[in-house]
Amino acid sequence: MSLPLHQHQRTDSESTYELLPIKDTTYDQPRKMDSYQNQVKKSRHALPTRLEKLYMGVAAFEAITIAAIAFAVFGLVQANIHSQSAKVRTVPVYLAVFIMAQIFSLLYIFDALRARNIVQLIMHLFFNLCMLIYSILQIPQTRDALSDENAPGACGAYVRCTGPDSLFNILQKLMIVPPIIFGLCTIAFCIMIKFVHAQFGWAVFHLVGASPDLKRAHRHYQTMISLLKMLLFFGLAFCTADDVRLSRADGGGYCIFHL
DSSP states (O other): OOOOOOTTOOOTTTOOOOOOOOOOGGGHHHHHHHHHHHHHHHOOSSSOSHHHHHHHHHHHHHHHHHHHHHHHHHHHHHHHOOOOOTTTTHHHHHHHHHHHHHHHHHHHHHHHHHHTOHHHHHHHHHHHHHHHHHHHHHHHHHHHHHTTOOSTTTTTTSSBSSSTTBHHHHHHHHHTHHHHHHHHHHHHHHHHHHHHHHHHHHHHHHHHTTOHHHHHHHHHHHHHHHHHHHHHHHHHHHHHHHHHHHHHHHSOOOGGGGO
């Protein structure tokens, strides 16, 4: 004997079930690739994405700020010290190489972002760490170079070159800023390079495909190109340092023209 069904009751055959859409993750990567490629194609700029512009902005801030400080230190040394001793001649050499390194760093990063060269960006991180160490060592080296110039009038408008109320006290306040900027910018580069690597991966995939051999060959090519650019900088920096040192000594020094 079956019981009568009330109007608000429903049998199993009458019940309906809502089917939820199943997310297909197989299309996520192609969609990301298409989105990145479309963003690159629509933009006429060398740096099409916001991440690349942000990376370049941090590099420009670092280079401009540190170059301005180096120019200020260089100007103070040139205006107040007229000695031609061997130690004093090293100070303009430090600063000239420092300024040149910032110009090279800015161009190096721009070229890496434009060419989608992740190897070059990684090399720039090591270059930035070297410049951080260089900026730290520059402070005691400058003090040692000025330590012998404490004769009256040797430091222009300053009483002495080192010690209280000296020229080095002013220089030290300026030279302590570059290590801080280098450290902060290096941390920012380390954070951003992970996301830049993901973007550049799609560009490399679009260029060479999924072949491991082609990827390896392309990576070796990027490494050699990056090393050649770095070698060019070190060659020019060495010749510039030699020119500055010799020009202050005897008016000579033309190493750069013998490359």
